Amino acid sequence: MKRVYFDHASATPVDRTVLKSMKPYFIENFGNPSSILIEEGAIPHRAVEEAREEIAFLVSASKDEIIFTSSATESNNLAVKGLALANRDRGRRILFSDIEHYSIINQADFLRGIGFEIDFVKVDINGMLDMEDLKRKLTKDTILVSVMHANLEIGTIEPIKEIAYFLKEHNILFHSDGAGTCGTIPVNVKDLNVDTMTISPHQFYGPKGIAALYIKKGVRLTPIVQGGYQEMGYRAGTENVPAIVGFGKAARIAMEEMDKRVEKLTLLSKRLWEGLASSIDYIHFTGHPEKRLPGHVSFWIEFVEGESLLLWLNLNSIASSSGSACSSNVLARDETGLKASHVLTAIGVPPEICHGSIAFSLGKDNTMEEVEHALSVMPGIVKRLRDMSPLYERFKKTGVRDYKL
Amino acid sequence: MMPQGPYSDIVMDHFMNPRNMGEIENADAVGEVGNPACGDVMKLYLKIEDGKIVDAKFKTFGCGAAIASSSITTEMIKGKTIDEALKISNEAVAEALGGLPPAKQHCSVLAEEALKVAIEDYNKKKGSG
Ligand code: FES
Numbered sequence: 074m075k076r077v078y079f080d081h082a083s084a085t086p087v088d089r090t091v092l093k094s095m096k097p098y099f100i101e102n103f104g105n106p107s108s109i110l111i112e113e114g115a116i117p118h119r120a121v122e123e124a125r126e127e128i129a130f131l132v133s134a135s136k137d138e139i140i141f142t143s144s145a146t147e148s149n150n151l152a153v154k155g156l157a158l159a160n161r162d163r164g165r166r167i168l169f170s171d172i173e174h175y176s177i178i179n180q181a182d183f184l185r186g187i188g189f190e191i192d193f194v195k196v197d198i199n200g201m202l203d204m205e206d207l208k209r210k211l212t213k214d215t216i217l218v219s220v221m222h223a224n225l226e227i228g229t230i231e232p233i234k235e236i237a238y239f240l241k242e243h244n245i246l247f248h249s250d251g252a253g254t255c256g257t258i259p260v261n262v263k264d265l266n267v268d269t270m271t272i273s274p275h276q277f278y279g280p281k282g283i284a285a286l287y288i289k290k291g292v293r294l295t296p297i298v299q300g301g302y303q304e305m306g307y308r309a310g311t312e313n314v315p316a317i318v319g320f321g322k323a324a325r326i327a328m329e330e331m332d333k334r335v336e337k338l339t340l341l342s343k344r345l346w347e348g349l350a351s352s353i354d355y356i357h358f359t360g361h362p363e364k365r366l367p368g369h370v371s372f373w374i375e376f377v378e379g380e381s382l383l384l385w386l387n388l389n390s391i392a393s394s395s396g397s398a399c400s401s402n403v404l405a406r407d408e409t410g411l412k413a414s415h416v417l418t419a420i421g422v423p424p425e426i427c428h429g430s431i432a433f434s435l436g437k438d439n440t441m442e443e444v445e446h447a448l449s450v451m452p453g454i455v456k457r458l459r460d461m462s463p464l465y466e467r468f469k470k471t472g473v474r475d476y477k478l
Numbered sequence: 479m480m481p482q483g484p485y486s487d488i489v490m491d492h493f494m495n496p497r498n499m500g501e502i503e504n505a506d507a508v509g510e511v512g513n514p515a516c517g518d519v520m521k522l523y524l525k526i527e528d529g530k531i532v533d534a535k536f537k538t539f540g541c542g543a544a545i546a547s548s549s550i551t552t553e554m555i556k557g558k559t560i561d562e563a564l565k566i567s568n569e570a571v572a573e574a575l576g577g578l579p580p581a582k583q584h585c586s587v588l589a590e591e592a593l594k595v596a597i598e599d600y601n602k603k604k605g606s607g
Contacts (some may be wrong), residue, residue, distance in 0.1 A: 378518065380541040384493065413517065428517045428541075461499050461545070462523035463510060464536040475519075 077443040081276070082225040082253065082369065082434035087319065094221045094322040095280065098315040102256060104365070108302060117314045128285055130323040133261040140286045141305045143274035145252040146176035148175040148286040149219075152248040152307065153180050153271040153278055155294035156217050157189055160246065164214040166190045170202055170231070171419040172224050174250055178415070190214070196404040199361040200229035200420050202236060217246045222260070222270070223253035226416045226432055227360035228369035229253065237266035246292070252276060252284075256327040258335065268292045269351025277314060278322050278437070279323030283316035334437045338368030341435050341444050345370050352457055359420060361432065370437035373422060375474070376465035377458045379429045386431075387453040391447055394432050423476040485542055486576030492546035497553050500535045506603070509596025513588055518544045522552070522592040526529075526600055531555050531563055543578050543585035550574050551589040560597055566590065 078086075106121050108114025122136070129136045144147045157167060167184060169177055171193050181191040195206040200277060202220055218240055223230045233249050240247045251270045254260050254390060256277030262270055270287040274280060288294055288307065300309025328332075355375035374382070379395035386393050413427035422430070433447070459465040464475055485493070502523035512519040518540030525533035526586055534552040555563040563569050572578045573589040578586060 207554060376539065378540050378544075380495075384542050388494065424517070426517060461537050462539040463497065463519050464539045466501070466521075466537060 074388045074446060076199070077439070077446060078099065078334065078441075079393050079433040079435055079439070079447065080392045081367075081436035083394055084275050084281065085278045085436055086438075087280055088323060088326060090326065091279055091319045091322045094139075095315040095319040098318050102314075105333055107301065107316055109276065115402050117312075119316050120321075121312055121314060124317045124324075127321040127324045127328075131260070131328055132255055132270065132272060132287060133263055134287050135290070137305065138262075138290055139272075140288060140304045141312055141320075142284050142286055142308055143282060143310075143313070145174075145271050145284045148271035148273070148284045149174065149176040149248075149287055150180065150233050151294070151297055152271065152288075152299050153177060154184070154217055155307075156248060156269065156292070157184060158295035158297075159293040160216045161189075164216040166192065166212055166214040166216065168192050168194050168207070168210055168215060168218045170194050170220045171196050172200060172227075172416045173219060174225075174252070175220055177219050177221070177250060193310075194218075194220075196229075196419050198421050199364075200224055200227045200359070200416070201364070202231050204232075204235070204239070207236070208240070211243065215245055216313050217241075217248065219248040219250070221250040221365050222265075223251075223258075224257075224360070224416060225253045225276075225366075225369075225434070226414065226430075226448060227371050227420065228365035228432070228434075229361040230258070230364045232365065233265045233267065241266060243380060251287075255367060257331075259331065262287050262289070269294070270439070274320040274323045277323055277327045280316045282317040282388045283320050285320070322391050330437070337437065338435055338439075341439055341441060342368050342433075344441065345433060345435075348444070349451060350470060352452045359417065359422070366434070366453070368439075369432065370435075371430065371432040373417070373426065373430040374455055375426070376461075376468060377429050377455055379431055381458055382431055382454060385458070386447075386450070389446075389450045391450070391455070394434075395428075395430060398418070400406055417472045423478070426456070426476055484579040484582075488550075488576040489543060489546040489578070492549040493542045493574065496536075496545055496549040499537065499548065501537065502533060502535050505535075507596040507600055509592045509594070509598035511588055511591045511595055513584060516584070518585070518588060520544060520548050520588050520592045522589075523594045524555075524596050524600065526560065529559050529561075530534075531558055531560065536545070539555060541585060543575075543582040544588055546575055547571050547589040548592070553574075553599075555581070555593065557571045560600070561589045563593060564597060566593065578582070590599070600603070 093274040102116045104113030195203040203315040246268045248269045251266045252273040275282040359371045383395040411425045417427040504522040506526040507524040510521040521537045523535045536548040538548040568586040571586040
């Protein structure tokens with residue numbers, strides 16, 4: 074069996090047409106896009122501006138509202154720190170959702186250190202933002218709220234429009250990390266009414282090392298990288314021209330193929346979901362049952378540890394990802410990374426068993442045959458791991474779990 | 479063998495073909511330990527005759543390194559006296575596995591602890607019996 078790749082939420086392969094569009098910008102059109110008065114600079118400059126247009130089109134923004142950065146992480150940093158710093162005269166309180174990506178959550182300590190107050194808003198068992206908790210935690214001093222558009226670990230799509238509507242009534246800035254959604258499902262920043270949104274192409278068959286930030290016209294934002302005057306003064310540093318060109322191309326293709334992709338992914342993931350539910354007992358699906366990313370199936374299986382499951386799937390040619398801290402931080406220098414996934418703890422999965430979670434994120438090139446392969450190997454792997462699990466042994470003998478569901 | 483990121487071939491071999499996996503009915507000693515940080519649980523069963531470990535089996539709920547550590551530990555202690563077995567450190571377990579990544583050292587600690595707890599259990603049973 075050739076490798077089955079079910080980990081598109083972490084990276085997608087670069088589309089061949091995308092790669093082809095990037096190539097000339099390494100050797101032939103290598104000039105610095107800031108050297109606009111000479112032909113060598115003018116060509117890449119035009120290419121960057123064309124890509125900017127494509128990305129603006131993808132999310133229904135206008136061209137001068139799109140800023141290029143080096144990654145979704147940088148976009149999230151530019152948005153949160155940039156909005157906070159530019160608006161500190163209005164208040165000091167910032168709210169993050171409990172399930173934000175580390176590139177948001179891990180800004181908390183820094184922001185606290187420079188005088189901001191950070192608080193976290195709860196999500197419900199499906200990973201949906203708890204609006205009541207948001208209302209409770211809002212004070213006059215609140216200037217900014219950050220809620221991701223979709224969570225890549227559990228697939229849930231957040232009610233961004235509804236949250237924005239509420240925040241606008243209170244004149245509060247709103248950032249949303251759209252790394253999981255832009256290019257995958259239709260996104261219209263005007264309709265969603267966000268002030269800033271992160272866009273990242275390596276989730277939709279574009280290159281890594283490039284991302285964008287939508288900044289709504291008129292919104293004040295302080296740059297966090299100082300240097301030259303690239304990107305309308307919001308982000309210094311010579312643009313990564315080939316990657317930007319690839320980003321633009323990937324955005325264009327995503328626009329054209331989105332409906333087709335969504336339809337296929339929905340079909341495949343439905344089969345995967347139903348197949349797992351009928352062949353494995355004590356399996357719990359995570360995330361929202363309907364409002365979720367197409368092609369995303371996430372779950373945890375009782376009495377089975379996630380890293381072991383992931384390793385066995387890998388040995389059976391299937392690439393997936395696990396919420397198990399044990400697997401995601403294998404390369405950590407020490408054990409500091411062994412905490413249970415904050416996303417799973419936030420949706421109420423008992424911390425001692427968070428480690429059993431797996432996410433399958435499908436992509437446009439996956440096939441039904443690959444889904445069937447996964448379904449055919451899963452029960453055997455689960456049985457094997459349960460046979461060696463002391464937790465399962467105890468459960469079989471006593472009917473008692475070591476944790477509360 | 480397919481490369482498995484940070485794990486040595488020995489770790490992968492024990493993960494895929496664990497030695498002595500299972501339970502011992504009427505074991506002379508049982509040790510169960512868990513690591514609250516990673517959630518892993520290891521259970522060790524020993525059969526002891528005349529102060530010698532004649533059989534050892536394990537059950538583990540845990541990561542690849544934890545399963546491999548349990549497996550190799552059972553191999554290392556079989557045929558040893560209790561005193562000899564007690565001298566096996568987690569470093570020795572990790573070394574026998576061809577090394578473990580830094581964040582995974584504690585998986586071998588779990589094996590060392592399970593062994594200690596099992597032997598304590600044995601001593602307790604003997605004392606009261
Ligand atoms: S990660 Fe905890 S025992 Fe391996």
